[in-house]
Amino acid sequence: MAKFFFDSHIPVDAQGGDLDGYPLALLRLDRQGRLRQYNQAWSALMEASRLGGELADYLHREDLPHWQAALDELREDGERSLHRRMRFIHPRGDLRWFDLHLGRRGEHYYVALSDGTRRRRQEIQLEASRRAAKSLLDGLPGLIYRGRNNRHWTMEFVSAGCLPLTGYPAEYLTNTHEHSYSTLILAEYVDYVWSTVQCALLKHEAYELSYRIRCADGRIKDVWEKGVGIYSDTGEVLGIEGAIFEIGGGASL
Known part of the structure; x- marks a missing residue:
């Protein structure tokens, strides 16, 4: 007993x-x-x-x-x-x-x-690692992202570089269809961006493309994007991640 x-x-x-x-x-x-x-x-x-x-x-x-x-x-x-x-x-x-x-x-x-x-203690270490990674990404020029592979280009994570690049804070473009990144891409580039990314994902290759976006203040910017797919063990595309940078000095309407 x-x-x-x-x-x-x-x-x-x-x-x-x-x-x-x-x-x-x-x-x-x-x-x-x-x-x-x-x-x-x-x-x-x-x-x-x-x-x-x-x-x-x-x-x-x-x-x-x-x-x-x-x-x-x-x-x-x-x-x-x-x-x-x-x-x-x-x-x-x-x-x-x-x-x-x-x-x-x-x-x-x-x-x-x-x-x-x-x-x-493991949670604390993980939180510290996440903070360090976020601090590093937010310090990089350009927009670092992780998102879903859909026509809206819905973003799950966007770095702080979103604001100087687009004029919008990162929160504006995160987990929303109404303010999704796709709304920034000029109409004549929408199909080009979609098809280029999809072709690369089918081949499990990195994608690289240049196009133009409209910023919050109406300015038009030329951007360069490079990214890769995130895949399941069976090869299903779970999402995408990459970086977007401005090329040139941008243009005004």
Whole structure:
């Protein structure tokens, strides 16, 4: 049988199954948020065995208001359960991210915690990589894009170079048919651009073309574009990505 610890510090057989066998840390708290019972997974995670102390003692101070708010919610409505991600400070000083599932039954709170530290660190690294990549792309001259292979040339990503090239901010041309990039291409070049790109995609080759666009202020610019297709494992075209640059100094109407 599983052993749990209560205020008396005397091991007591847990009722309802072998909870020490669960990989999740399981806690029981009183109405003040003090530890009254826990399983071995909590001890393994936090090297903690002090009963009577508040769980808040282990929390990062910036998450203390969120913790108190969660307890207040459960005091008002004991039928609901809550999910929160909060930061804990390990006794050794390490920062940990835990996913908490909280509920209340009678006068006690019940908490299940899973360690999300590795996942959160991966998310932080990915976010940093994305920011660095975006900063690099936004610093390049011209318009860097990723989009869908349709007649609208719907853009899913457009770099900040869109504004000096077209006069429109990147958001204006992103994920919209009404303001799609195709509306900037002069009518006499529309079929040429479409057919050139489609021929290259059929051959799984890069495409390269020159044409003219109308900018936000009415100016006509000559541009050069180079791009490639994005393909599935079966060869289906999932999208396109490339770059568009101005050639020459542009012309006025």
